[in-house]
Amino acid sequence: KKPIWLDCDPGHDDAFAIILAAYHPSLELIGISTVVGNQTLDRTTQNAYKVAYIAGLSNNIPIIPGCGESLCQHVVTCPEIHGQTGLDGADIPEHPEYKTLIKQQDENYLWNIYQKIISVGRPVTLIATGQLTNIALLLKVFPQIKNSLSEIVLMGGCIGIGNMQPGSEFNFMNDPDAAHIVFTSPHVPRLVMVPLELTHTVCATPNVSERLRSLASPFSSILDHLLHFFASTYKQIYHFDSPPLHDPCAIAYVADKDLFEGQMMHVDIERTSEFCRGRSVCDVFDKHRKEKNCFVVMKIKEVEQFWNMMLDAIELADKK
């Protein structure tokens, strides 16, 4: 099994990413860290605990609250898509040990994440489905982490159309300086970006909801309600017929690379422009002849296979 660490900001799609990361048979989830983004750090952390609880994750998988702010700009959260709690739409029970576990957390979160990753003893895949603040800090403070990583896989960015600004995606725009650090760091063994172009093809259609409902359990009903809420906000804000489930696509890529197509290219992160701050400038045609620093995932061959994978993971979690 491939050891993975998930840095996330749950978040509806992050919640599904946690489930897939924990229950895909070829992955071993060794820990979760949280970051501000879809909601405040307190809420994304509490949500990560809630999801871990309802999905039956072992308490041996640590959940470490990371950074609650962006490196050089004010924090922006996303209640218009994820609601005031960050996981609106379902009544999710609190993790019974949340208060005890959270009290045991100290301020040395970076050190703790680093320690957990290096103690695995095998190269770990770091997956980030939120803004890149924790990842950038890790690379700056513990550059030697490179020796313990096999790759960093990010859900974020776009080749063309953005969702936060016309040309900028939410996770990158929320901390462009952090994204810039990650894309220019010499301490990343391999960098993979799963952009909006890919995730917008993986939408939770009514058929997906039907499959979920057919599991007929309290757990599947919570997930169904979450999807329902996510569908309604995506319809209202972006006029999507069905909501794109961005974050689990990054997990699916790590679990089954053959399911995806993409190419190496140079990607720059724009940090100063008035209209394009946070934009991932993807040099698809190698116009700048710069070093190809990122594998950009551009196509999923069989969307149905993704949903089979996702629903299998949900079924396994349900039995826990």
Ligand code: BDR
């Ligand atoms: C990304 O933004 C967040 O709202 C989602 O969780 C996803 O990670 C998509 O742009």
Ligand code: CA
């Ligand atoms: Ca996310």
